[in-house]
Amino acid sequence: MDVSADDIKVELLDALEKDQLVLPTLPEIALKVREAAHDPLTDIKRLQELLGSDAALSARVVRVANSPLVRGYQTIEHLQAALSRLGVTYSCNLVMGLAMEQMFQATNEFVDEKLRQVWSRGAEVAAIANVLAQHYTKLEPDKATLAGLTHEIGVLPILTYAEEHEELLEPENSALLDRVIREVGPELGVRILQSWKFHPALAMVPVQHLNYRRNSAATDYVDVVIVARLQSYGYEDIGDESPDWQHIPAFNKLGLEISEESMELTGINEEEIDLAAVALQ
Numbered sequence: 001m002d003v004s005a006d007d008i009k010v011e012l013l014d015a016l017e018k019d020q021l022v023l024p025t026l027p028e029i030a031l032k033v034r035e036a037a038h039d040p041l042t043d044i045k046r047l048q049e050l051l052g053s054d055a056a057l058s059a060r061v062v063r064v065a066n067s068p069l070v071r072g073y074q075t076i077e078h079l080q081a082a083l084s085r086l087g088v089t090y091s092c093n094l095v096m097g098l099a100m101e102q103m104f105q106a107t108n109e110f111v112d113e114k115l116r117q118v119w120s121r122g123a124e125v126a127a128i129a130n131v132l133a134q135h136y137t138k139l140e141p142d143k144a145t146l147a148g149l150t151h152e153i154g155v156l157p158i159l160t161y162a163e164e165h166e167e168l169l170e171p172e173n174s175a176l177l178d179r180v181i182r183e184v185g186p187e188l189g190v191r192i193l194q195s196w197k198f199h200p201a202l203a204m205v206p207v208q209h210l211n212y213r214r215n216s217a218a219t220d221y222v223d224v225v226i227v228a229r230l231q232s233y234g235y236e237d238i239g240d241e242s243p244d245w246q247h248i249p250a251f252n253k254l255g256l257e258i259s260e261e262s263m264e265l266t267g268i269n270e271e272e273i274d275l276a277a278v279a280l281q
Contacts, residue, residue, distance in 0.1 A: 006180045008168075013160065016191060016230060019128045023154050023192050029054055030099040034197070037092035044083045047091055051079060060098050060279075061091065067279035068272040069274075081208045088144075093142040097126070097149040098280070100212050103156060108168050113160050121233065127276035128228035136254040137219050147205045147221040148228055149280070150198075151153070154189030154206055155181050186210060217250035223250040 015021035026034065032050050036042040051058045058079045064081035066075055076082050077108060083091050102110040104119035106112040126148025133144035158181050162168040168177050189206025196200075200220055207215060216222070227250050243252060 005176050005183070008161075008176075008180050011182050012158065012180070013112055013187070016188065018204055018271075020127050021157060023188075023195050024103055024153075026096070026196055027099045027102055029057065030096045033095045033099070037089065037096075040194065042088055042092075042274040044080065044088065044091075044115075047083050047095075048080050051083075052094065057098060058094065061086070061094065062096065064094060064098075064279045067277060068276045069127070089140075093146045100149060100153075101281075107162065108113075108163050108169065113223050114159060115155070117224065118152050118155050122274075124277045125149075125151060125225065125228045126234045126280055127225045127273050127281060128231050130276060131273055132224050132228055132254060133253065137224065139219065139221060141198075143202060144221055145280070147202050147225050149204050150189070150193060150202070151225050151229065152185065152189065152211055152244070153192050154185035154187065156192070157188055160187055167261040169181045200268070212243055212248045215253075219253045223253050226250040227254055 012021060025031075027259035030048070033047070036046060036050060048261065062076055062079060064070065064084040065085045070085060080148060086094065103120055106115055106116040126145045129144040129148035130141045133139045133141040135146075154224065160179075162177060167173065186207035190203055193206065205222055205225050209225040211222075212226065214222065214226075226248065230248075
């Protein structure tokens with residue numbers, strides 16, 4: 001194709017600035033749960049009523065309640081018990097995150113596979129972020145999970161654009177599409193989360209988690225996602241300019257000691273992370 005990655009970036013960002021780029025909207029159930037989360041009168045019964053008509057989502061909430069993401073000692077079989085174990089706030093953040101999976105699907109086979117890969121990767125990062133938040137920070141694990149699930153949310157409008165410009169889906173343009181996702185996706189991700197009224201601490205994650213030299217005053221969700229992302233899939237597509245892991249402030253802020261070859265999460269079982277990731281998918 002004649003168009004370049006830079007041309008596509010300019011077109012997407014220009015449309016974004018002019019409010020002409022259609023950003024994805026939260027699924028209906030996620031919108032209802034977000035509204036409930038802001039209501040101080042919301043209780044477990046109300047959440048159960050909201051989720052009662054969605055058997056698949058309810059089953060996933062139960063699965064998470066029985067996973068290493070939540071340290072329960074008895075197996076739970078029913079939604080009400082799962083919500084009670086998680087609590088209202090945790091349940092709301094979890095449901096909003098899980099409900100987003102339906103957005104990572106497409107009719108085009110290539111785009112659908114790409115989206116499912118992004119979701120799967122996000123689930124793994126979310127699981128690691130949750131475990132890190134539990135073991136190494138005073139951050140809320142449910143918000144760390146949500147940060148992990150949405151750290152690549154900016155890919156959605158780009159792949160929608162690609163579906164409308166099918167030449168981008170040709171094998172010879174794979175590198176071009178990947179470059180656009182890498183260079184435009186983070187900013188789009190921030191705009192999406194802002195439009196969804198996410199807290200600023202979460203909304204900045206899509207762009208800030210790629211700033212490996214970032215050293216904020218206090219440990220935050222960006223730090224957790226930086227470490228989780230690197231633990232999950234390393235420096236993929238980032239480039240040789242990235243610093244050695246020992247020089248990334250996020251590791252020090254979480255109190256993690258690492259070697260040049262690998263990162264060891266002391267006290268965390270890899271099986272725990274694997275089971276947590278499965279629970280989110």
